[in-house]
Amino acid sequence: xxxxxxxxxxxxxxxxxxxxxxxxxxxxxxxxxxxxxxxxxxxxxxxxxxxxxxxxxxxxxxxxxxxxxxxxxxxxxxxxxxxxxxxxxxxxxxxxxxxxxxxxxxxxxxxxxxxxxxxxxxxxxxxxxxxxxxxxxxxxxxxxxxxxxxxxxxxxxxxxx
Amino acid sequence: xxxxxxxxxxxxxxxxxxxxxxxxxxxxxxxxxxxxxxxxxxxxxxxxxxxxxxxxxxxxxxxxxxxxxxxxxxxxxxxxxxxxxxxxxxxxxxxxxxxxxxxxxxxxxxxxxxxxxxxxxxxxxxxxxxxxxxxxxxxxxxxxxxxxxxxxxxxxxxxxxxxxxxxxxxxxxxxxxxxxxxxxxxxxxxxxxxxxxxxxxxxxxxxxxxxxxxxxxxxxxxxxxxxxxxxxxxxxxxxxxxxxxxxxxxxxxxxxxxxxx
Numbered sequence: 001x002x003x004x005x006x007x008x009x010x011x012x013x014x015x016x017x018x019x020x021x022x023x024x025x026x027x028x029x030x031x032x033x034x035x036x037x038x039x040x041x042x043x044x045x046x047x048x049x050x051x052x053x054x055x056x057x058x059x060x061x062x063x064x065x066x067x068x069x070x071x072x073x074x075x076x077x078x079x080x081x082x083x084x085x086x087x088x089x090x091x092x093x094x095x096x097x098x099x100x101x102x103x104x105x106x107x108x109x110x111x112x113x114x115x116x117x118x119x120x121x122x123x124x125x126x127x128x129x130x131x132x133x134x135x136x137x138x139x140x141x142x143x144x145x146x147x148x149x150x151x152x153x154x155x156x157x158x159x160x161x
Numbered sequence: 162x163x164x165x166x167x168x169x170x171x172x173x174x175x176x177x178x179x180x181x182x183x184x185x186x187x188x189x190x191x192x193x194x195x196x197x198x199x200x201x202x203x204x205x206x207x208x209x210x211x212x213x214x215x216x217x218x219x220x221x222x223x224x225x226x227x228x229x230x231x232x233x234x235x236x237x238x239x240x241x242x243x244x245x246x247x248x249x250x251x252x253x254x255x256x257x258x259x260x261x262x263x264x265x266x267x268x269x270x271x272x273x274x275x276x277x278x279x280x281x282x283x284x285x286x287x288x289x290x291x292x293x294x295x296x297x298x299x300x301x302x303x304x305x306x307x308x309x310x311x312x313x314x315x316x317x318x319x320x321x322x323x324x325x326x327x328x329x330x331x332x333x334x335x336x337x338x339x340x341x342x343x344x345x346x347x348x349x350x351x352x353x354x355x356x357x358x359x360x361x362x363x364x365x366x367x368x369x370x371x372x373x374x375x376x377x378x379x380x381x382x383x384x385x386x387x388x389x390x391x392x393x394x395x396x397x398x399x400x401x402x403x404x405x406x407x408x409x410x411x412x413x414x415x416x417x418x419x420x421x422x
Binding site: 051053054055056057083084085086087088134135136137138139141145161 | 194195197198201202204205206207208209211212296297299300301303304305307308311314315
């Protein structure tokens, strides 16, 4: 429970570290680069997030989970603000996040989003780079569908965006 | 202020109606991957439209005028306008979407041609809008153009594949061009609210035509000349199809007012 009137930003960030993406539960909102800032004004906590894709249905749930996590720790005056600018990019994904994605079986974004060079996507199962794109659109807005030519396993790739 | 709201509603309605049309393919795509692709595009467009509707609702609620008169989508004098009331409670004549996006899906060829003609235009539009002086519009455009880039690439690959494919696919693309071309002119004809805001869609026309010409040539498809262009969607005069779309889209809120999911 919060006993003092001063709210410490570091402890808020610590709690937000536990909020994950409902579609990819191994990633926290910090790993994804969705969490942009926390502004504390007296008793009021404003959590600023940015959506990944415009139509991503996980965003509403993430906003609710942020609220729930803070409520559970006794914080009350919570607002979650979504800002569009600057537009989210996979360049904001942490290295730790990329590693976790890979272990989860999703090939992480490999290059910077503004790098147009051909991207070699590594199979998260057998680590072969002999893979092919099946479709630029996958099971969620952020993923493309690939297949490994060596182990034949189809897999998701988190698109550079 | 009214011109800005009308313009935002035009952008919102256009993306919502195309999203609704594309979503009719859900479960009916020619193969699973393409079913997923067209519905992903549908979802992107729905997300874009939500951003526009939320912004329009915010402006309507802030303007004193909006609180005195029954506002578009509001349930009466002083009612709060929301993204949902704008989408679910406005009538056909209040919708400002392009005629192109309300046209029936037809076959797969017609659906992807509609997507290509629109996405290529939307890409050029967002390229401009992301630098406009209205911060929120610029932010939505800068965010959305990253998605539109996928839509252009996906739909142009299909135009090429079908145009330059078999005799049957080529013939179907010719039919699709015949069905849809007359609705492309409207994209570049400014409505009064665009004039008031000094937005000139005609300035996009040349770049759009160059892109279309290049792809159609590669796909062995003819670019129509001197076709009479239909217009009216931007100001609420629609083809007969929009009423049917809204009947389905708005059914739940009309039958069970204020129902929640």
